[in-house]
Amino acid sequence: MIRFVVSILAMLLISGSAIAKEDRYSLSGTMSQGGLVFGKAVAGSKVFFEGAEIRVSEAGEFLFGFGRDFKSTATLKIVFPDGEAVQRELKVAPRKYRIERVDGLPKAKVTPSEEFLKRIRQENAEIARIRAIDTPEKWFQSGWNWPAFGRISGVYGSQRVLNGIPKRPHFGIDVAAPTGTEVWASTDGMVRMAEKDLFYTGGTIMIDHGYGLVSVYSHLSKLDVKSGDFVKQGQKIGEIGSTGRSSGPHLDWRLNWFKERLDPGLLMGPMPKK
Known part of the structure; x- marks a missing residue:
């Protein structure tokens, strides 16, 4: 019983940590080939797009984009000022061209x-x-x-x-x-x-x-x-x-x-x- 309670608490802590990380940044824009995306993270964060560090304002603002033939996914990593990090595989929607x-x-x-x-x-x-x-x-x-x-x-x-x-x-x-x-x-x-x-x-x-x-x-x-x-x-x-x-x-x-x-x-x- 004690082990069960400990396991549940651990799961809750992990879940709470994930939710906290998600609350520390936001993305808006078009997640498709040709799209431009604007982001905002807590001030002092570092942001990496496809493994390369990109510019972030003092207020935590950043942006990135996908070219015409960009692959189906892109990696975004955000390292917060306290050392915590979140990494996402973004889905990039394909397009048909004339x-x-x-x-x-x-x-x-x-x-x-x-x-x-x-x-x-x-x-x-x-x-x-x-x-x-x-x-x-x-x-x-x-x-x-x-x-x-x-x-x-x-x-x-x-x-x-x-x-x-x-x-x-x-x-x-x-x-x-x-x-x-x-x-x-x-x-x-x-x-x-x-x-x-x-x-x-x-x-x-x-x-x-x-x-x-x-x-x-x-x-x-x-x-x-x-x-x-x-x-x-x-x-x-x-x-x-x-x-x-x-x-x-x-x-x-x-x-x-x-x-x-x-x-x-x-x-x-x-x-x-x-």
Whole structure:
């Protein structure tokens, strides 16, 4: 009888400990490929995502995301200030992606010549450098708005076949609208790139929102900001165009968490009316 009571008490203590740990953190967001998740743990905690330590604010806030082809589970570990820890295997829901065909593009834009490969590598290196920035400011907390109004002509994750040649998946949302249509910053942040003529994306702006979140606005016909500018949500940053590798005027809007390419559409509701 005594052993039975001791066993029950031990089980209750273990259960109580687990409940206490669960009460010390929370997660919100989309647990699927392309999703962004926001977390909050008790102040002073350390957080590890897939084995790597990620930034946590003094108040215990953190975030992480899942790329287009992220595997079915992800490991999240939180070490609390008193040394206790909790580890979870997060289930990441899979998604189905559509195939899109785009024909009539200049051959040089589909299969770059050796002449352009050096330029492309240099541009990609700078883009990678910006995506690796881990800014401590929480500018992303200003929220998310659509950066332009128009028809959704391309969706996240779709596989594009250009002039009959399968290419890398599309990692953004395309908003089709006439050249000159205003483009606004979706979220507060620091402009890290403002280039008028990248090989693939033409007029391109990259905005750092903190904690590894970077949004990208491509194919712009006009840029109204420069690198180093701080922009507020809703501020005009440029105008829609068809620069770079593009078959018509549109905005290609993307969101990255370091190397993970996220779906900005999961943060938004339907495209609003003007």
